[in-house]
Amino acid sequence: MLDVNPYDYDIVLKIKDENDIAVSRQMAKNFAQKNNFSLADVTKIATAVSELARNIYRYAKEGYIYIRKKEIGSDKTVAIEIIACDKGPGIENVELAVMGGVYNIRAEFGVGFVWHKEAHGQL
Amino acid sequence: MRNRVVPTIKLYDYLIVPIQIELDDATVEKLQLQLLNEISEKNIKGIIIDVSMVDVIDSYISFVLSETAGMAKAMGCYTVICGIQPAVALTLAQMGVRLRDIFTARNLEDAIDMLNNLE
Numbered sequence: 001m002l003d004v005n006p007y008d009y010d011i012v013l014k015i016k017d018e019n020d021i022a023v024s025r026q027m028a029k030n031f032a033q034k035n036n037f038s039l040a041d042v043t044k045i046a047t048a049v050s051e052l053a054r055n056i057y058r059y060a061k062e063g064y065i066y067i068r069k070k071e072i073g074s075d076k077t078v079a080i081e082i083i084a085c086d087k088g089p090g091i092e093n094v095e096l097a098v099m100g101g102v103y104n105i106r107a108e109f110g111v112g113f114v115w116h117k118e119a120h121g122q123l
Numbered sequence: 124m125r126n127r128v129v130p131t132i133k134l135y136d137y138l139i140v141p142i143q144i145e146l147d148d149a150t151v152e153k154l155q156l157q158l159l160n161e162i163s164e165k166n167i168k169g170i171i172i173d174v175s176m177v178d179v180i181d182s183y184i185s186f187v188l189s190e191t192a193g194m195a196k197a198m199g200c201y202t203v204i205c206g207i208q209p210a211v212a213l214t215l216a217q218m219g220v221r222l223r224d225i226f227t228a229r230n231l232e233d234a235i236d237m238l239n240n241l242e
Contacts, residue, residue: 040209
């Protein structure tokens with residue numbers, strides 16, 4: 001598991017049952033709103049967290065989501081860092097999964113992943 | 124009826140479903156079952172799902188909604204989703220989510236017009 005110090009983060013969410021997906025979505029939404037993100041960004045962030053939480057619940061049963069505010073670059077652009085952490089089975093071929101190779105199995109599962117890469121630059 | 128997660132309104136042959144609750148996975152699956160039951164029990168020819176109060180629709184929720192539309196279609200019932208918020212539309216489109224089997228309308232009036240035209 002990734003070495004993350006929970007004290008560095010503004011929000012730490014434990015994902016253990018299905019209800020936590022909706023809770024994490026709501027928390028992420030509030031956090032983004034509080035940091036003055038636009039409505040479009042708030043929705044995207046909440047959706048991303050929702051997808052991550054679902055992946056944790058589905059494939060690893062339990063895990064954590066860490067969220068914090070970050071200032072990047074010299075102009076101190078405000079960003080939100082989201083880390084999803086679990087001890088799941090892992091993805092055999094990350095490149096394939098991110099490229100949309102999982103699409104065929106059941107349409108909706110691949111979609112979340114592809115988008116995370118685009119929106120956040122990394123998995 | 125037991126297991127009703129969303130209160131619905133029957134209007135002529137149509138069923139109006141205003142979603143005003145937070146949709147989690149279990150709820151949306153219950154909603155699917157509820158709608159299918161209501162189609163057969165109330166002899167519904169068209170379903171209108173109003174999501175104007177829903178702030179976040181992720182890939183699974185949209186998948187279940189369009190899956191429901193596919194099931195309803197098999198039962199001879201059209202499904203129209205209306206009132207998708209701009210930010211939600213933007214997010215869904217950028218995620219590459221496509222709503223299959225499901226018609227979309229701007230608002231409730233448009234949705235009813237659309238169903239009238241479909242028959």
